Amino acid sequence: MKINYFFRHPKVGHSIHRVFRTLIGEVNKSVDTIIYEVPSPGSMPSSVIRNVWYTYKKRDKDVIHHVTGHIHDVLLALIGVKTVLTVHDLVFLDNVKNPFKRLYKWLFWLYFPIKIADVVVCISNQTKQNISGKIKTDKLTVIHNAIDPIFIPEEKFFNKDMPVILHIGTGWNKNLGRTIEALSGISCHLRIIGKLKESQIALLGKYDIDYSNQSNLTDEGIKDEYKNCDIVNFPSMYEGFGMPVIEGQKTGRVVITSNIEPLVEVADGAAVMVDPTDVDSIREAYENVISNEVYRLDLIAKGFKNAERFSVENIAKQYIELYKTLE
Template sequence: MRINYFFRHPKVGFSIQRVFQTVNLGVKKVFETEETFLPNPKSNIPAIFKNGMFARKKQLDINHITGDAHYLLYFLNTSKTVVTVHDIMYYSYLSGIKKKLWKILYIDSLTRAEKVVFISEFAQQQVLNEINLAQNQYSIIPNPVSPDFTLKPKKFNKVKPVILHIGGKMERKNLARTIQALENISCHLRIIGKLSEKNSQLLQECKTDFSNAFNLTNEEIVMEYENCDIVNFPSLFEGFGMPIIEGQAVGRIVVTSNIPPMNQVAGGGAVLVEPTDITSIKNAYEDIITNAVFREEIIQQGIKNVEKYKLSTITNQYATLYNELIEK
């Protein structure tokens, strides 16, 4: 059996690619797999048609749309096609004809898939609020944590902890409130991702001790987790929240949002905050830095929680799904 993983163009973003190339590490031990990248990064009608016709020629025994390009379901043999849905948050920002067209391409198209996989309960509910899917047509399979992230215990720096923040420019990553919450707390804020002008100015105003890096390799990102004391992820919205389980896998305490899906993914192994409340974020950091017993309890719960996101566990779930399709 041959499986083709269809990825959006690399210029659109690497997050989905990173997740499913990890999935493929496990799946290719069981099945023959290929990875196909769409040729056009744009999302206008000519680009969608070009990508669709390209994908049609690349079909194998099972086609797996890894995310984003749900419109490929109008071009592929849907009886042998799986699509993974990460989120449809962009839909909520649209209006008028653009919103109607986006729904046809990215939401209504899901009814054509043989199997729809959601990465979280939150992503599933988003879609089911918009369309009806047969109960046997969909399931939840979470993202796996890469085997590159392994437990690396580190003595906590309670004098000046290093706080790792992934995502510089994206407003939903909530860097601005983090900067404000950390004002007058002794720490070093390590920011991965390009900074916006607004956040650069805020860092100066709050006199934050920080450093910034971007365009890192996967190996360098793993090192950032290992070198930090705390992982900061009080995001305003996500389809899943990879930094939560990556931090847990390395053995770092994680700060994340007390909203779905982050609080679900964390599984009791993170300090939960109200992401729009600067005081809530500040209080969390003060508790973490001053309370060693609390800190260690959360870390151990995180190590326990991340077991269910191990690659072997997720690979087995996908292997079962693929076998079901072939047997039909």
């Protein structure tokens, strides 16, 4: 068996490649694999044609082709060969207001790719339900993302007087604004990973938040951020999965996240669940975690157990069993 993996151009982002690199490393122990990255980072017709042509040249009737990472349209080059498509989320469709762009993306990023693929893997039940609400198909299956083995339990004395609260991401969905407001008056240090906007910097000043900021970290750098923090903060408004939840749990940190899917599915009762639209709900979570040691330790213990579901060995086994059905 041989698997060809197709990823978007690195300039578009490394997050999906990072998640799958862990998986591919494990799959490669028993299956031959090759990784391809499409040559164009753009989404204009000329870029799409270039990427589709590149993919077409790599097709092989004796190989399973696995496409992931918001380049679903390259499946147009894989008609007639064995193909797996992994869909991480539908943010590319759900956030589009222009009806013409929305129709284009529905056709070429969702409808045709799903019709062409032999199997469509969803990384959460939420993604599966979202797709099912838009297209009738029996090709959908759920396989979660795997956690990188570099994340290991790291003991740390909890700093109750000045806890370090790690916030991952500064995009619209990461809810940094409400986080800042909720932390007003709470003695802590907010560690923010991601490029800050001027409006966010202004808000940090307005609420007098003690903070530091870093972006473009290596994998080891990200690991160290989890190791050095006391609380992982992830009250997101929208996610396809939510890796920081299980990365925090595997490291041995208490996690605060949103009571929305798929975060409820991923956390599985091993995190503090908050209403991401309610500043008071988020604030109450911080106060409870900081003041209640028994509550905090119980969540950490549950988090360790929950993270086992996402081990790379477990997830790779599920993918290999899936590939075998296409041989």
